Amino acid sequence: AAGDDGRREVAVYARPEAGDDDRTVATCHARGWLAAEDTAPVASWIPAEWPPAGAVEVTADALYAGMAELGFDYGPMFQGVRTAWKADGDSYAEVALPGDTGGETFGIHPALFDASLHAGLPQDGPRDTAVLPFSWSGVRTGRRGLSRVRVRMRRVDETAFGLEVVGEQGEPVLSLERLDLRPVDPAQLERLRRSGRQSVHRLDWAPVEVGAARPARVAVLGGLAAAGDRFPDLAALETSLAGGGTAPHLVLAAVGTPDGDTAGAARTAAAEALALVQRWLASEWLGEARLVVVTRRAVAVDGETPDVAQAAVWGLLRSAQSEHPDRFVLVDLDGDGDGPDWGALLDTDEPQVAVRGDAVFAPRLTTAAAPADDVWHLSVTRKGSLEDVEITPCDARRPLAAGEVRIGVRAAGVNFRDVLIALGLYPDDVPLGAEAAGVVLETGADVTGFAPGDRVFGIVMESFGPVAVAHQGLLARIPDDWSFTQAASVPVAYATAYYGLVDLAGLRAGERVLVHAAAGGVGTAAVQIARHLGAEVFATAGPAKWDAVRASGVAADHIASSRETGFRETLLAATGGTGVDVVLNSLAGEFVDASLDLLPRGGRFVEMGKADIRDAETIAAERQGVAYRAFDLWEAGPQRLGELLTEIVALFRRGALEFAPIRTWDVRQGREALRHLREGLNVGKVVLTVPAPLGPE
Known part of the structure; x- marks a missing residue:
């Protein structure tokens, strides 16, 4: 009331x-x-100039890469921000539904509404922990059904925002007076995710025995090809029963038309199934009879492509079965014949079966084991979500080309690059995995440095599986006192740090260097290499990881937070306003600008990130004496990459370098390792271990 x-x-x-x-x-x-209802019109907001004058642009790639780093995993459907800007503390964005997704039936489409918050939440909210919407107030809607809008998100106070959404012509769509946020402990998020993660099981179709048919009275509705007493529809059957007819044990009914127009046929089939089920449950004449809903190719038993319209019927009937056990049976056929012995189905006690030829299959939960042989790897079946990282077949057993080496992988290093690849945010179309350690299985022509049985490590593409192929020039022997796991943690992280600091930045003794994300794999390596070169090291990391950075030898007053741009003021103060000589960067957006401000005397800015690449000439013109260089490790070329491995191993042997902290997952749980890395929880290096095959002896 x-x-x-x-x-x-x-x-x-x-x-x-x-x-x-x-x-x-x-x-x-x-x-x-x-x-x-407030009858006053929703106020329209739109600046006189779009984008707003003086606003700083943030690309969608940079925005979603930053969100992924903070633990916000959005698939393509929800990556609706096209471009975003910041001006005077407010966030602005152009937001659109992807592709031909329609929003006509919504006041504002849920994906469009969610994406409207993206431009402001991660950047303006607390950055040392995740924040989530908690309380909404003052929500009002205007024009309905738009698929493209413009957004302003303004801060109300330290924990709340206001939101205005308008159409491209300024027509009001939605206003939100206040959205309060609450921080969420990353450890709590991790516990929730772990408790809700899927087990290593999957649904398979297993053969089931069908016994001898027992006598059964069968009623057939409509034109379904099956033996039994025929009725045009359920109403006719009820009329017969009301007149004293004998109740059947099974009532067969086909729903929907296979091979119809996907969207229209799916809606029609689902609506037809819903009406049939509702009338069946409401009937007072059917007693203990079971309704057998018959479909054609609605499920994929053995690599088949299911009929989408028929699959919709299965989705609805599964729900009905959970609410009304023993009232419904789902039977999927693959042809136009009479189907199975319907009486025998009474003895199977299976609520769902698929008939393929003379065989009957039922769904079973089975262990999601890898393929029987070793020709598989972890890969991305569809970019945009870590949920689509799966075990798939590969060609690691193909014939070797000259100079190639086949490796039995024992461990493979994981990099944030792999997270970006899985989320579809990496600029190039490349596979997961770029480094590994293992045992040589076979060598191609012209390979003289390695033989089967040798322990090797190095740059190995598509390395998340039991077998991989690499060029001999990208491999090195594993020192006797290294484990496979330790060896797999080295190639990309240490080579990237060495190449960036030595080859590109030319870091020298006595210079100052800022290493961002200094608790990660590359960051840990970069701190050690910089200290070995005699440089004074400054570092950023999440506050929870500062102890690890201090343990690597960085002074406490040389460490600042990578979660907020206040590191600029902290490190300028620590250097007396003179800043640093070299920045090794992996951050994006306004963090790049804050980092450039730490080169007031000029210097070298080495960019190893992918989310926010700047133009070197523009930076040189705007910032006197600053040389900007973005790089990818692979540009070093095979010869230099091989040399880097040799030089890095030599530094380890001399005691100049140590292994970063290592955390491992089994390769078959690689999705969890990527999620851990994406959420910024890791200190040091993540490595996937690969079960070793049994020895022939």
């Missing part, structure tokens, strides 16, 4: 299913209020 102020309270409760005593406690999950 309405209160004195005219508002009506709403609340959402949930509890476990009540037991016999009906005393289970309900938990309140949300509260809110509905106010009387």
